[in-house]
Amino acid sequence: MAGCTAVSPPAAGAPVNATEGSVTRSQPTPARTLSQPPSTQPRESQSATPNPVPSLSAVGTQVPEPSPSPNPPSWPSPVVGLEPSPAFVLQVPILMYHRIVPADLAGDSLPGLVVSPELFDAQLAALQAAGWHTVTLAQISQALQLGTALPPRTFAISIDDGWDDGYTYALPILQRHGFHATYYVIAGRVGTWKNVLTPAELKALAAAGMEIGDHTLDHVGLPYLSPVGLHVQIATSADVLAGFVGKRPATFAYPSGRYDLAAEEAVQADGFGMAVIEGWGAWESAANRFAVPRVRVSPSTTPVGLVGMLQRLEPGS
Ligand SMILES: [Zn+2]
Numbered sequence: 001m002a003g004c005t006a007v008s009p010p011a012a013g014a015p016v017n018a019t020e021g022s023v024t025r026s027q028p029t030p031a032r033t034l035s036q037p038p039s040t041q042p043r044e045s046q047s048a049t050p051n052p053v054p055s056l057s058a059v060g061t062q063v064p065e066p067s068p069s070p071n072p073p074s075w076p077s078p079v080v081g082l083e084p085s086p087a088f089v090l091q092v093p094i095l096m097y098h099r100i101v102p103a104d105l106a107g108d109s110l111p112g113l114v115v116s117p118e119l120f121d122a123q124l125a126a127l128q129a130a131g132w133h134t135v136t137l138a139q140i141s142q143a144l145q146l147g148t149a150l151p152p153r154t155f156a157i158s159i160d161d162g163w164d165d166g167y168t169y170a171l172p173i174l175q176r177h178g179f180h181a182t183y184y185v186i187a188g189r190v191g192t193w194k195n196v197l198t199p200a201e202l203k204a205l206a207a208a209g210m211e212i213g214d215h216t217l218d219h220v221g222l223p224y225l226s227p228v229g230l231h232v233q234i235a236t237s238a239d240v241l242a243g244f245v246g247k248r249p250a251t252f253a254y255p256s257g258r259y260d261l262a263a264e265e266a267v268q269a270d271g272f273g274m275a276v277i278e279g280w281g282a283w284e285s286a287a288n289r290f291a292v293p294r295v296r297v298s299p300s301t302t303p304v305g306l307v308g309m310l311q312r313l314e315p316g317s
Helices: 117-129 137-146 165-176 199-207 227-245 261-269 303-313
Strands: 094-097 154-160 181-185 211-214 251-253 274-276
Touching: 117 165, 117 303, 137 154, 137 211, 137 251, 137 274, 154 165, 165 181, 165 199, 181 199, 181 251, 199 211, 199 227, 211 227, 227 261
Parallel strands: 094 154, 154 181, 181 211, 211 251, 251 274
Antiparallel strands: none
């Protein structure tokens, strides 16, 4: 089963999708205009139970406060109309995470998608010590479009589904190791679901050099959608996220890694430079830039094992 199936207590009345183990809404998402992002509400009002206050003492980290006036997002936008050279290939490993949170705070998320902050910290420490450094997915996309080679031991970190532990736990750990990540956010859940990144947290992530990528409006399977449905899930969600952070996403992640040719074409037509799935390999090219593989990192991925995995994925490393 492909990734992106983390679940959380949904809004009242939302059924569980038994096929994917994920949660979908029972009612269609209200239409939104491009200039009017979804209304947000105080997080305290989203749940009868307050969000737990995470303790990062185990990894020696303090949770930063979202900055009210952060720096603008810095990820590069795709170059409109520029097709990558068919002969140019990058082989940058891309890791796929979902939740960086203690297991007892992970709610109903599938255990295989939950990596503890301590393990995440140890994984990144091992990669840093082995000489690896990060780029964002938008930077890979730009390098592919421009035909720019990237240095050896370059890799990317992606974190799917927009849970707030990406801010409270993952961000300080990323910053400690000098790494940047791409967060694939489900736009329709921001301000709607509990334990999901708030607009202020999204802005703070972007200001910290993280990339905010598009992971649809509602995390629905794209292969079954009409052209209009595809556009809403791909482009309207991007505009909603742009309303939150001030810059349109440059890259896209298919929910559960499910896509077809129509979805690929819609992603390209809606202005993205690259889209990602789950799969073994490190290969970015003109031929597959709208279905680029990412390697899942699980709670059983040891730091040593992760370093070895990247070494196997990168030729000559
Ligand atoms: Zn997902």
